[in-house]
């Protein structure tokens with residue numbers, strides 16, 4: 001499981017603050033997606049993370065938790081913890097501060113942690129507002145952050161985050177060209193097979209979140225089939 005994450009092409013991001021019924025979850029689990037990522041920014045607690053985990057664990061898919069802060073971390077029944085660090089913010093707590101607090105008050109199982117260098121680019125997303133990300137940067141600066149994340153900090157994942165809106169493929173292409181070792185994730189507004197295929201040209205792994213709730217599981221399946 002731990003090394004297999006590098007082969008994942010499609011990840012479905014489920015929001016613990018939103019609800020899905022058993023049928024929807026069963027369809028998602030059999031959609032062909034490679035892993036389920038439990039993640040969100042607003043109103044995320046250990047309790048709603050655990051509730052969602054208990055709902056999905058029976059399907060046997062790899063389970064990843066991507067917490068918005070140390071208070072949302074759950075490890076029991078989870079395969080990997082994807083821990084973000086936001087590159088394009090000037091608020092140190094979202095780069096390293098929260099992480100120091102986490103280590104200060106917890107015994108972190110570092111062999112279960114995958115570090116994600118987040119580049120947040122949708123100014124209207126909750127994550128941009130919460131983390132004070134500078135979403136005005138263009139392709140060259142995005143590529144420079146991606147290069148530094150990969151070569152200087154040696155993050156295993158660089159994540160281009162447009163959460164809630166479909167991003168600029170040219171920017172994802174620029175990030176891909178700047179990276180040699182890290183796995184490139186793209187997430188944001190993928191709600192069709194066409195968008196999934198377009199971003200999968202440049203990203204190693206695409207993430208689909210809101211479309212599951214806004215457009216339904218059939219759309220999710222379309223995004224899986226489009227990249228197979």
Ligand SMILES: CC(C)=CCC/C(C)=C/CC/C(C)=C/CC/C(C)=C/COP(=O)(O)OP(=O)(O)O
Pocket residue numbers: 015039040041042066067068069070073083084085086093094095098099100102118125126127128130131161163164
């Ligand atoms: C140190 C620890 C354990 C955690 C902190 C990790 C950090 C720095 C998180 C900052 C970035 C962040 C909030 C990631 C959470 C995952 C994410 C990007 C969720 C996307 O949420 P949105 O889609 O913007 O908001 P909604 O919840 O409205 O969908």
Ligand SMILES: O=P(O)(O)OC[C@@H](O)CO
Pocket residue numbers: 013161162163164165186187188189190207208209210211
């Ligand atoms: O919800 P969407 O817009 O699909 O984005 C997926 C993921 O990148 C959100 O963190």
Ligand SMILES: [Mg+2]
Pocket residue numbers: 163164209210
């Ligand atoms: Mg979202």
